[in-house]
Amino acid sequence: MKITILNGNSDNRKFDDYRNNLVKMLKLSDNSVAHFKLKEMEIRHCRGCFGCWLKTPGQCIYKDDSHAICREVINSDFVLFAAPLVMGFPSAVLKIAMDKLIPLLLPYIELVDNKECHHEKRYDKEYPLIGLLIEKGDDTDSEDIEIVSDIFVRFAIDFRTSSRFVMQTDIPVQEVSDEINRI
Amino acid sequence: MKLTVFNGSPRGKKSNTAILLEHFLKGFMETEGNSYELEYIVNNKDVGELVEMFKDANNVILAFPLYTGCMSGIVKSFVESLKPLYGKQDNPSVGFMVQGGFPEAYQSRFVERYLEKLAKRLNCQYLGCIVKGGIEGIQGKPQFMTQKFFYYFYELGKVYGKSGKFDEEMLKNLAKPEHLSVLGRLFYKFARLTGMANIHWNKQLKENKAFEKRFDRPFT
Numbered sequence: 001m002k003i004t005i006l007n008g009n010s011d012n013r014k015f016d017d018y019r020n021n022l023v024k025m026l027k028l029s030d031n032s033v034a035h036f037k038l039k040e041m042e043i044r045h046c047r048g049c050f051g052c053w054l055k056t057p058g059q060c061i062y063k064d065d066s067h068a069i070c071r072e073v074i075n076s077d078f079v080l081f082a083a084p085l086v087m088g089f090p091s092a093v094l095k096i097a098m099d100k101l102i103p104l105l106l107p108y109i110e111l112v113d114n115k116e117c118h119h120e121k122r123y124d125k126e127y128p129l130i131g132l133l134i135e136k137g138d139d140t141d142s143e144d145i146e147i148v149s150d151i152f153v154r155f156a157i158d159f160r161t162s163s164r165f166v167m168q169t170d171i172p173v174q175e176v177s178d179e180i181n182r183i
Numbered sequence: 184m185k186l187t188v189f190n191g192s193p194r195g196k197k198s199n200t201a202i203l204l205e206h207f208l209k210g211f212m213e214t215e216g217n218s219y220e221l222e223y224i225v226n227n228k229d230v231g232e233l234v235e236m237f238k239d240a241n242n243v244i245l246a247f248p249l250y251t252g253c254m255s256g257i258v259k260s261f262v263e264s265l266k267p268l269y270g271k272q273d274n275p276s277v278g279f280m281v282q283g284g285f286p287e288a289y290q291s292r293f294v295e296r297y298l299e300k301l302a303k304r305l306n307c308q309y310l311g312c313i314v315k316g317g318i319e320g321i322q323g324k325p326q327f328m329t330q331k332f333f334y335y336f337y338e339l340g341k342v343y344g345k346s347g348k349f350d351e352e353m354l355k356n357l358a359k360p361e362h363l364s365v366l367g368r369l370f371y372k373f374a375r376l377t378g379m380a381n382i383h384w385n386k387q388l389k390e391n392k393a394f395e396k397r398f399d400r401p402f403t
Contacts, residue, residue: 045256047225048193048248054387058401071402086263088300096256106398107384109285111371116363117285123400139269139304147300151293154252 003180004076004128005035006069008083008094015084015135018169022133025177034072038097041065045096052103058122059103066100074104076128078164078183081152084135088144089151101159118158127161129183133176135169184347186211186219187240187275189233191247191258195223199318200246203282206333207244207313210340217344224257230264237275238268242347243307245298246280248318253294254281268305277302278310278349284319286367288358291316311349313339314358320383332357 003026009015026033044064051061060066073079081098083090104127105119112118121127132152136145149166156163164183167176188208192198204221211217220236224247227233237243247258254262268274279298281291295312302309313336321329335357342350360367374380388394 046193046250048198048255050387053397054384055391055393057388057393057396058399067402074402087266088304089259089262089297092256092259092263095253095259099250099256102251104402108375108381109371110375111363111368114368116287116290117371122398123403143300147293147297151253151297154290154293158251 001031001077001181001183002075003031003033003078003080004069004072005033005080005082006038006073006094006097007036008038008081008091008097010039010084010091010093012084012135015082015169018135018173019082019133021173022176025173026180029177029181031181034076036065036069036072036097038093041069043069043097043100046099046102050107053107057103060100066097066103069097070101070103073101073128074123074125078180079128079130080133080180081130082133085137085140085144085148088137088140089148090132090134098155105158105160112157112160116157118160121160127159129161129164130156130159131164131180132166133169134166184214184217184242184344185240186217186242186244187236188219188221189224189237189243189245189261190221191224191245191255191261193225193248193255193257195225198248199321200248200280200282202321203280203315203318203333203336204244204246206336207280207340207343210337210342211344213341214344224261230261233261234264234267237265238271240275243275243277244280245277246282246313249281249283249285249291249294252290254297262301265305271306274305274307276308276310276347277305278343279312281312281314282318283314283316286317286360287363288314288316288361310343310347311351311354313349313354316358316360323383 023035042064043066044062083094106122108120109117110120153163192200283291291314339353388397
């Protein structure tokens with residue numbers, strides 16, 4: 001299986017160790033893994049200019065590292081979004097990269113499940129399934145986890161796929177790896 | 184009453200968020216003695232300055248567009264920069280304004296829960312969240328399509344300027360439609376089938392000489 005990991009960690013060593021172990025384990029079970037350390041990459045935040053829909057359809061008008069990310073993501077079977085929670089939500093580093101995935105959609109809008117407006121897919125294929133790996137902060141409670149999980153499900157709907165899990169780094173790495181291998 | 188407003192739109196001064204705020208603030212200023220300062224998160228290189236502004240404020244409104252069902256990355260950066268204010272006793276009251284491109288207010292309800300929790304985290308009195316969908320493209324729409332909800336923003340601002348509170352009933356009315364009605368769904372399906380729904384986008388694609396490339400798939 002082809003897996004892309006978008007790693008939104010900024011300065012948390014424990015989280016880095018956890019995620020590195022996960023990458024190792026996933027590779028051992030014959031997955032190909034593209035692992036993006038977002039903090040070290042050049043990703044300009046989305047300006048809402050819609051250039052990626054209306055000027056250079058399918059790619060951000062700025063030639064930053066979001067192009068490489070979009071390429072890997074759309075060609076993956078599974079995408080893992082990973083970040084510690086900061087102020088009760090995955091890091092801004094991760095969210096800035098997530099905002100830059102909209103070139104994978106079209107500007108056109110359709111009703112999903114005959115119910116809600118969302119953008120159409122640009123690519124004629126099943127979009128990668130997604131999962132979220134988070135590390136709790138000192139201030140995280142169960143309500144935060146619920147809010148984050150629900151918002152992630154909304155992101156999945158926007159991205160025309162479905163969320164397979166939201167997992168926390170307080171369980172053994174093996175369990176996360178097993179969960180991904182079951183997909 | 185003194186108000187500090189943060190516009191979290193990546194489009195800054197040219198944003199739809201700015202237009203909605205303009206109507207809200209016009210209402211707010213109807214009460215004598217009221218004043219406000221307005222800052223654009225996107226323009227601000229020095230986050231510390233924004234944090235100082237937040238810290239010194241009595242009343243804050245944070246307004247932003249919905250980005251894939253949530254706040255955008257730059258708004259999240261701003262929120263993270265407020266971490267030093269954790270647990271302070273005299274943080275300002277906060278209210279939020281979230282506007283979405285899709286018509287349903289429902290799409291903004293999830294981030295609304297996050298925002299309420301955020302206020303609690305920061306020990307801020309939570310005033311509520313103004314939610315309005317269907318905002319993308321308003322700058323090209325004829326007046327008769329926008330004047331009603333612009334008026335709502337004005338009225339909300341007016342009541343807020345007097346009482347320091349958001350009027351629940353007005354919030355509910357402004358938010359409509361919460362979901363698409365059966366008729367609304369039919370309308371959207373019809374608009375899509377006839378291509379009417381795409382006119383707005385296609386016109387711009389043609390202006391940009393990118394119409395032929397609109398379905399490009401550069402990454403396969």
